[in-house]
Amino acid sequence: MSSPTQPPSDKHPPEHSPAQWGTSLGYGEPLEPDDIVAIPIFETVSKGLLQKNQGAVVRRRFKAGETICKEGDFGSTAFYILEGTAEVFLSTPMRGGNEEPERTSWWQKLRAFAEPKMLSKKGPGHGFISIDAPVNLTKEAPTAQLQAGELFGEMTCMNFYPRSATVRARTDVVVIEMLRNVLDILMKNAKFKAQIDETYKRRALNDHLRSMPFFSDLISKSGIRHDELTGLMEQIQQHAELSRYAPGQVICKQGSAADGFYIVRIGFVRVSKEMAGGEMVVGYLSRGNCFGEMGLLGEGIRTATCTALDHAEVVRIGVEQFNALLNASPEVRRALEEVAKEREEQNQQRLAEVESVSLDAVLTQGLIEAQSLLLLDLDRCTRCDACVRACADTHGGVTRLVREGLRLDHYLVASSCRQCRDPLCMIGCPVGSIRRKRSLEIVIEDWCIGCGLCAKGCPYGNINMQALIDDAADAVTAPVEAPAEPAPDGKVINASAARLKAAPKKKATACDLCSDLDEPSCVYACPHDAAHRVDPRQFFASKPGTSAGTR
Amino acid sequence: MAIVFYLVTTRGPQLKPYGGTWPGIFLGIAAMALMIFAALLGLRKRFLGLRIGRLHKWMRGHLWLGLLTVPMVLLHAGFLAGGALTSVLLVLTLVVGVSGIAGAVLQHVLPRMLTHEVPMETVFEQIPHIREQLKEEGEALLAAASKPQPAKAAAAPAGAATATMTAGDVGIQPLQNFWETQLAPFLLDPDGKSKLATPTNSEAAFRRLRTLLAAQHHPTVDVLEDLAEESRQLKRQESIHYWLHGWLFVHVPLSYALLVLALIHAWQALRY
Numbered sequence: 174m175s176s177p178t179q180p181p182s183d184k185h186p187p188e189h190s191p192a193q194w195g196t197s198l199g200y201g202e203p204l205e206p207d208d209i210v211a212i213p214i215f216e217t218v219s220k221g222l223l224q225k226n227q228g229a230v231v232r233r234r235f236k237a238g239e240t241i242c243k244e245g246d247f248g249s250t251a252f253y254i255l256e257g258t259a260e261v262f263l264s265t266p267m268r269g270g271n272e273e274p275e276r277t278s279w280w281q282k283l284r285a286f287a288e289p290k291m292l293s294k295k296g297p298g299h300g301f302i303s304i305d306a307p308v309n310l311t312k313e314a315p316t317a318q319l320q321a322g323e324l325f326g327e328m329t330c331m332n333f334y335p336r337s338a339t340v341r342a343r344t345d346v347v348v349i350e351m352l353r354n355v356l357d358i359l360m361k362n363a364k365f366k367a368q369i370d371e372t373y374k375r376r377a378l379n380d381h382l383r384s385m386p387f388f389s390d391l392i393s394k395s396g397i398r399h400d401e402l403t404g405l406m407e408q409i410q411q412h413a414e415l416s417r418y419a420p421g422q423v424i425c426k427q428g429s430a431a432d433g434f435y436i437v438r439i440g441f442v443r444v445s446k447e448m449a450g451g452e453m454v455v456g457y458l459s460r461g462n463c464f465g466e467m468g469l470l471g472e473g474i475r476t477a478t479c480t481a482l483d484h485a486e487v488v489r490i491g492v493e494q495f496n497a498l499l500n501a502s503p504e505v506r507r508a509l510e511e512v513a514k515e516r517e518e519q520n521q522q523r524l525a526e527v528e529s530v531s532l533d534a535v536l537t538q539g540l541i542e543a544q545s546l547l548l549l550d551l552d553r554c555t556r557c558d559a560c561v562r563a564c565a566d567t568h569g570g571v572t573r574l575v576r577e578g579l580r581l582d583h584y585l586v587a588s589s590c591r592q593c594r595d596p597l598c599m600i601g602c603p604v605g606s607i608r609r610k611r612s613l614e615i616v617i618e619d620w621c622i623g624c625g626l627c628a629k630g631c632p633y634g635n636i637n638m639q640a641l642i643d644d645a646a647d648a649v650t651a652p653v654e655a656p657a658e659p660a661p662d663g664k665v666i667n668a669s670a671a672r673l674k675a676a677p678k679k680k681a682t683a684c685d686l687c688s689d690l691d692e693p694s695c696v697y698a699c700p701h702d703a704a705h706r707v708d709p710r711q712f713f714a715s716k717p718g719t720s721a722g723t724r
Numbered sequence: 725m726a727i728v729f730y731l732v733t734t735r736g737p738q739l740k741p742y743g744g745t746w747p748g749i750f751l752g753i754a755a756m757a758l759m760i761f762a763a764l765l766g767l768r769k770r771f772l773g774l775r776i777g778r779l780h781k782w783m784r785g786h787l788w789l790g791l792l793t794v795p796m797v798l799l800h801a802g803f804l805a806g807g808a809l810t811s812v813l814l815v816l817t818l819v820v821g822v823s824g825i826a827g828a829v830l831q832h833v834l835p836r837m838l839t840h841e842v843p844m845e846t847v848f849e850q851i852p853h854i855r856e857q858l859k860e861e862g863e864a865l866l867a868a869a870s871k872p873q874p875a876k877a878a879a880a881p882a883g884a885a886t887a888t889m890t891a892g893d894v895g896i897q898p899l900q901n902f903w904e905t906q907l908a909p910f911l912l913d914p915d916g917k918s919k920l921a922t923p924t925n926s927e928a929a930f931r932r933l934r935t936l937l938a939a940q941h942h943p944t945v946d947v948l949e950d951l952a953e954e955s956r957q958l959k960r961q962e963s964i965h966y967w968l969h970g971w972l973f974v975h976v977p978l979s980y981a982l983l984v985l986a987l988i989h990a991w992q993a994l995r996y
Contacts, residue, residue: 551838551839552835552839554835555834555968555969559772562772563772566773575847577846583839690775694772697775698772698773698779699780700782700783701783702780
């Protein structure tokens with residue numbers, strides 16, 4: 174556990190946080206230690222500790238309709254609701270994954286015949302959106318309520334990630350807003366910790382469990398009855414243990430014995446495998462994602478190393494509960510073994526793609542990290558930009574590639590997602606909208622809140638923030654509220670009603686290899702066969718004379 | 725096959741122009757179909773996101789079948805010009821065919837030229853923006869070179885008058901003059917008549933400039949020379965780009981004119 178007075182990490186410095194760095198918030202109703210211990214959750218905290226951290230916890234009051242925190246804003250505090258009800262929601266416009274645009278004119282209907290047919294818009298993943306609160310949001314209706322006694326904003330407080338959702342007072346609300354040092358103190362309180370853990374188990378853990386591909390496969394294959402499954406889930410939840418890890422701490426190591434599986438509650442976990450060419454990062458897991466189940470399904474040996482990337486908290490489901498699931502019925506056991514076999518085959522296939530070619534020393538400047546490059550043969554390319562226009566046509570008018578970048582001999586490495594072995598862009602997404610699907614491509618889902626962390630995280634500038642353009646309007650806008658102003662008596666007045674202004678809502682966009690189509694549009698549309706998506710290790714291994722050049 | 729067909733069907737005395745005979749009409753219809761197919765490439769390129777055949781295959785079809793249109797038209801006409809409209813059609817067919825062949829050659833040769841002669845190539849539409857950046861970079865270099873630097877007092881001999889020498893005072897004027905009169909205008913809008921337009925003349929100009937400046941300014945001059953080189957390369961890129969795409973301004977309008985006139989000719993011929 175980190176020291177309460179440890180300076181905040183500068184990995185993601187808050188840009189818009191109203192809090193001062195260090196130990197004091199500069200707004201709200203400052204509380205004396207005597208006032209703080211009068212609040213039930215602080216009753217066992219020593220006054221001396223609170224004295225040292227004076228100013229790091231304030232009381233704030235919000236009238237019904239006022240915004241408590243806004244999605245995408247950086248911050249460094251967590252909130253605990255003392256009184257009232259708040260609603261938590263995503264205000265980012267979502268078009269939805271499977272909606273077909275309405276076609277009214279005869280030309281649109283004719284076009285529909287010729288438009289590329291999506292193979293499948295659904296990939297692996299869950300039917301909910303994980304946020305930094307003890308509740309998940311559904312994609313269809315991304316809104317929920319938070320009650321008195323609930324804590325939200327932990328991940329922002331501990332790791333300085335952007336707010337994952339907007340929280341607005343539904344009724345008059347009183348909250349305690351605190352910095353990390355105070356949250357650390359509270360989390361050491363067994364009673365408070367138990368309360369928070371219980372809320373999480375009751376409101377969110379069930380969704381996380383059901384969302385695990387392993388469980389959803391089990392449900393579809395075993396024919397297990399709903400009441401049987403509910404009983405098993407309740408048993409698992411009761412015995413679930415929550416554990417915290419410091420940045421860099423290994424949670425489980427490749428090759429060690431598997432003693433349970435895990436679900437991420439807060440923070441990010443890096444999953445990596447040791448392979449012939451070195452360590453490969455399989456992915457980054459955020460809230461709601463699970464890991465470790467393969468070790469239990471297979472030979473009881475961990476197949477990857479999982480490391481906490483920042484201050485992480487995970488739910489551990491022990492092998493005993495897992496065995497209880499196995500013994501529930503012969504059908505369940507058979508279904509589990511079948512699932513295990515399928516998952517292992519998929520993993521082996523995926524690893525074979527990566528292990529087949531040895532790393533080539535010719536590749537430099539980050540290309541060695543790439544698994545897929547968009548190369549333009551400049552000796553054939555007439556610079557007609559058909560690739561760019563085709564990409565824009567396929568992606569709602571916004572291109573995902575720029576015909577500019579590194580030059581290798583007579584090839585141009587276009588600025589387009591490289592599907593990196595170590596996808597740094599995935600670190601920090603507050604709503605888990607950037608993820609890997611079953612194959613290697615990285616996708617950004619529709620519920621991206623436009624915080625821009627992934628765009629900043631990409632070392633190659635291949636993720637761009639684009640303003641949404643709606644057919645019916647020039648731009649989809651979101652109201653930008655004026656920052657809260659503290660009144661002389663310390664109460665916060667939100668002047669948002671008087672100072673709303675429209676600003677274009679942005680979302681992150683990146684090349685997704687047109688994974689729902691049989692071939693990337695840029696390659697399909699090149700009139701001179703100059704555009705190719707290649708695996709760089711295979712492609713350049715056969716061209717030893719390639720030399721790198723830059724502008 | 726068309727040639728054999730023509731030879732077979734033109735045996736014996738011809739009572740009317742070949743184009744009016746059934747074999748001639750058949751060849752005319754075939755030529756028209758090829759023209760229409762060739763014209764569809766333009767339409768295909770307007771809807772790049774549609775999956776109705778790879779554009780590469782459409783392009784190859786356009787090239788080969790478009791090329792086939794020329795002998796088809798000649799055979800259909802019986803190698804005779806005929807009246808005013810048909811003469812125009814024949815000439816247009818030849819011009820469109822030749823312009824298409826020229827365009828195909830240009831698109832085969834010029835990309836390689838661009839790749840090898842312009843290593844600093846950028847996206848064509850960004851060139852004005854890049855030129856602005858080059859000018860800003862030059863201005864920043866000049867501003868840095870103009871800043872006065874403190875003299876090193878320890879280096880002055882004892883008893884000698886210690887003049888405060890600043891880098892900004894000594895020898896910077898030739899650089900500023902060169903920038904204002906030659907380099908800055910060249911970066912924004914390269915003129916073929918400028919001394920910096922060719923590598924040889926540019927090298928000579930910068931060599932002369934170095935002789936007028938103290939050694940401490942030579943690194944700045946080196947960077948400015950690189951900026952001039954980049955400006956030349958952008959100019960070269962523009963020139964090649966216009967040749968790479970400019971021929972379409974001849975080929976495309978004439979093609980559409982050919983198609984329209986061919987349709988009029990077909991309507992007239994079939995009606996009368």
